[in-house]
Amino acid sequence: MKIKKILIANRGEIAIRIIRTARTLKIKTVVIKTAAEPNAMYLSHADEIFDYNEETAEIPVFLDIEKLIEIALTTGANAIHPGYGFLAENAYFADKCLDNKIAFIGPSPDSIYKMGNKTIARKIALANKIPIAMGSEGNITNEEEAIAIAEKIGYPVIIKAASGGGGRGMRIVRNIEEMERLFSIASKEAEKAFKDPSVFIEKYIENPKHIEFQILGDKKGNVIHLGERECSIQRKHQKLLEEAPSCALDDKLREKMGSTAVRIAKAVGYYSAGTVEFLLDSEKNFYFMEMNTRIQVEHPVTEVITGIDLIEQQIRIANGEELKMKQEDIKLKGWAIECRINAENVQACFAPDPGKIENMQLPSGPHIRIDTGVQPGSSIVANFDSMIAKIIVSGKDRKEAIKNCKLALDKVWIKGTKTTLPFFRMLVRNQKFLDGTFTTAFIEKDLDKYYYNSEYEEMLAAWLATKLFVEENLQENSIQIDFENTKNLSPWLLNKRINQF
Amino acid sequence: MNNLKIKKLYALSSENKKFSFSLPLSNKIRIGKRDYVVSLRSDEKYGTYILWKNRKYPVEVVRSRQNKYEILFNDISYTFTVETPFSLKRMKMLSLKKGKAELEVIKAPMPGKLIDILVREGSEILRGEPLVILEAMKMQNEILSPVNGTVSKIIAKPNTNVMKDDILIEIKVK
Numbered sequence: 001m002k003i004k005k006i007l008i009a010n011r012g013e014i015a016i017r018i019i020r021t022a023r024t025l026k027i028k029t030v031v032i033k034t035a036a037e038p039n040a041m042y043l044s045h046a047d048e049i050f051d052y053n054e055e056t057a058e059i060p061v062f063l064d065i066e067k068l069i070e071i072a073l074t075t076g077a078n079a080i081h082p083g084y085g086f087l088a089e090n091a092y093f094a095d096k097c098l099d100n101k102i103a104f105i106g107p108s109p110d111s112i113y114k115m116g117n118k119t120i121a122r123k124i125a126l127a128n129k130i131p132i133a134m135g136s137e138g139n140i141t142n143e144e145e146a147i148a149i150a151e152k153i154g155y156p157v158i159i160k161a162a163s164g165g166g167g168r169g170m171r172i173v174r175n176i177e178e179m180e181r182l183f184s185i186a187s188k189e190a191e192k193a194f195k196d197p198s199v200f201i202e203k204y205i206e207n208p209k210h211i212e213f214q215i216l217g218d219k220k221g222n223v224i225h226l227g228e229r230e231c232s233i234q235r236k237h238q239k240l241l242e243e244a245p246s247c248a249l250d251d252k253l254r255e256k257m258g259s260t261a262v263r264i265a266k267a268v269g270y271y272s273a274g275t276v277e278f279l280l281d282s283e284k285n286f287y288f289m290e291m292n293t294r295i296q297v298e299h300p301v302t303e304v305i306t307g308i309d310l311i312e313q314q315i316r317i318a319n320g321e322e323l324k325m326k327q328e329d330i331k332l333k334g335w336a337i338e339c340r341i342n343a344e345n346v347q348a349c350f351a352p353d354p355g356k357i358e359n360m361q362l363p364s365g366p367h368i369r370i371d372t373g374v375q376p377g378s379s380i381v382a383n384f385d386s387m388i389a390k391i392i393v394s395g396k397d398r399k400e401a402i403k404n405c406k407l408a409l410d411k412v413w414i415k416g417t418k419t420t421l422p423f424f425r426m427l428v429r430n431q432k433f434l435d436g437t438f439t440t441a442f443i444e445k446d447l448d449k450y451y452y453n454s455e456y457e458e459m460l461a462a463w464l465a466t467k468l469f470v471e472e473n474l475q476e477n478s479i480q481i482d483f484e485n486t487k488n489l490s491p492w493l494l495n496k497r498i499n500q501f
Numbered sequence: 502m503n504n505l506k507i508k509k510l511y512a513l514s515s516e517n518k519k520f521s522f523s524l525p526l527s528n529k530i531r532i533g534k535r536d537y538v539v540s541l542r543s544d545e546k547y548g549t550y551i552l553w554k555n556r557k558y559p560v561e562v563v564r565s566r567q568n569k570y571e572i573l574f575n576d577i578s579y580t581f582t583v584e585t586p587f588s589l590k591r592m593k594m595l596s597l598k599k600g601k602a603e604l605e606v607i608k609a610p611m612p613g614k615l616i617d618i619l620v621r622e623g624s625e626i627l628r629g630e631p632l633v634i635l636e637a638m639k640m641q642n643e644i645l646s647p648v649n650g651t652v653s654k655i656i657a658k659p660n661t662n663v664m665k666d667d668i669l670i671e672i673k674v675k
Contacts (some may be wrong), residue, residue, distance in 0.1 A: 188616075347577065351637070352612075359548040413547065414559075415548050415559050415561060418573070453574075453575065453577050457558070457575055458574075459530070460530075460551055460574060461572040461574035461579040461581070462522075462579070464570075465572055465579075465583055466512050466522045466583055467541065468562065469568060469570070470524070470525075473568075
C-alpha cells in the first residue's frame, strides 16, 4: 500500500513541516480545522481541510483516537502522521491505524509501547548491557518504598513518570523531607498527564549534558544514526536551544554513543525516525535516559548538518522502502543551532504569555531556516503550546553558527506577546555558552539574569515613559495631574497617539 | 501645584534606577559629549518603534495607570513611575515614614488552575517554602514564598481557575 494521502493529526509548525515534504513527494495532505484555531496558518498549506466543529467535544480532536480514524477514513487518507506531542507516542493509536489499514507514519505499536513505558525500557536496556543510571527495578507505588530506594542508591534521585516524557511528572529530590513533599506531586502530575500514576526512581546525575542521537531504521532491520544533538539548554526539562553536533563529543565518543543508540533501537525492532536520549556526565560517562519514538521538535538541526529530510525518510520507511544510506554515508557537515521562540515572559520565570501576534518579521538568508506555524494576526492560544517559531541558524563551525545566530536574533521582530528572544540574545553573549561548558543546570545555576539588553535600552524606555507622561499630563508646562482618575491605555493606542505629535 | 513651573521629570524604574529628563522634553539625548536623536515612529511594516543610532527597536505600552507605565522595549518589559521634583520629594518623605512594606501579596504569575493550597491562614512560613500548586500549560508549578512571615489571608480556592495577577495569598512579613 503506497501512501497517497496523509491525514496530519497535528497543528502548528509541524503540520506545515510535514506538508512541505509531502508536497515534494507528490502526496496529498489533510489537516483538521478546530474551534480553538479556526484561522490557523497550517490550514492554508494543506490540500484539504476537514472542518471539525464539535465544540462540545471533551478532548481536543488531536487526542481523540476514534475521531481521527474516522476522519482519515472519511477523507480517504491512507496514512496518518502524528507529528510530535498529542498521540505521537501512543501505541494504541498506532495499532488502531493499522487495524483500519491506515499507515501510521512512525514506528510499530510494539516499539512505541516498549520505549514509552520507562520501566520496560529500563529492563530492555539492562538486558542489552546499555549503560543506565542506578535506580528502582520497577514502578514505585508509595512514599515509603521511594524513601527506601533513595536511601539505598543515595540522594539526589529523580522521580520520573513511567509513561512520561517532556519533563512532566519529573522531580529531583535531594533529601527525605523533599521526598515526602514531591513524591505525591510527581505521581499526581503523572496521572493527570499520562493517565498513569506509576513512577520510578533513578539516581540523579548532577550537572550532566543532554546528548541525544537521531536514529533511522527501516522495516528490513537496518538501523543507522545521524549523529547527535546537544539539548542541555533547558529549563524544567523543557528544551530551549538545541545544536548539532555537540562540542562535548569527539569522533570516538560519537561512534561509541551512536552505536549504543543503534543497539537499543535494534533491541525493540525499531523502524522510522527516533531519538535515543543520553545523559553525559563530566567524566564523559554516558547513561541511557529514554527513547522518543517520534519526530522531535529539534529535528531540523540534524537535517541541516546531514542534508537528510527526516520527514521524507519517515514516509519512505512507512511505505516499506529500504534505507538508501548506510552508516558510513552519513557525514556531519558544519554546525546548526535552533532557538525556540516561544510566547513566554523571560522576566517572569518563562510564564506563558498567550496573545495575538500583531506584527512579525523574520530574517532570511543562506544560513537561516525558519519553521513556524504563525503569521501576523495569528493567536498563541492557551490550549496549545506556546511556540511561535524555530529559528535554525547554521555555520561552518560552532563559532560561525553562533555569530550568524546573533545577527539573526536581532532581525526577529515580534509584537503582541512577550517572547524568549531576550533570553537567546543573552545566551549568544554568555561566556559559558560560548565555551560550550554548560550543562542542564545552566539556566538554574549559572545565570542571574535571563535576558540581554544593550546599554541604552532602559534609558530609551524611560524616555518613552516620560514622553507619554508629558503628553498626557503637562500642557504648556503647567501640571494637571488627576491622581484620582485611572487611565487605561491600550497598548495599541500608542500607534494613534504618536501620530498626533 | 497648578501652574507650577516644572523643569525636570524623573522616570524611576522598579529597581529604583533614576533617569532624569529636562523639560521641555527634547528628542536629543546626550551621551558623553555627543547628542543622539531618538525618535518614536510608526509605519505599516513594523508598527510602532523607536529609532536610535540607525537601529529600530520595537516598543509597546503594555500598561499605563496614573503616572506608572509598563513599556515593552525590544521585547523586555520595564516599569517606570514618572515623577516631578515635587512628587519625588513627597515620595521620599512618605517612604521614610512608612518603612518597609508589611504585607506581601502573592499573585498568580500566570493564568492556570489552582491545584492545591499548601498553607493555612495563620501558618508560619519561611522564604522559599511552597505555598500553592498552580497548573499552567500542563506543568504543575509550585509557587514559593518570597518572604518569611505568617499567612494572614487565603483568597484563592483550590480547584479553581485563576487569571494572571489574581491575588492568591497575603502574607504578613516578619
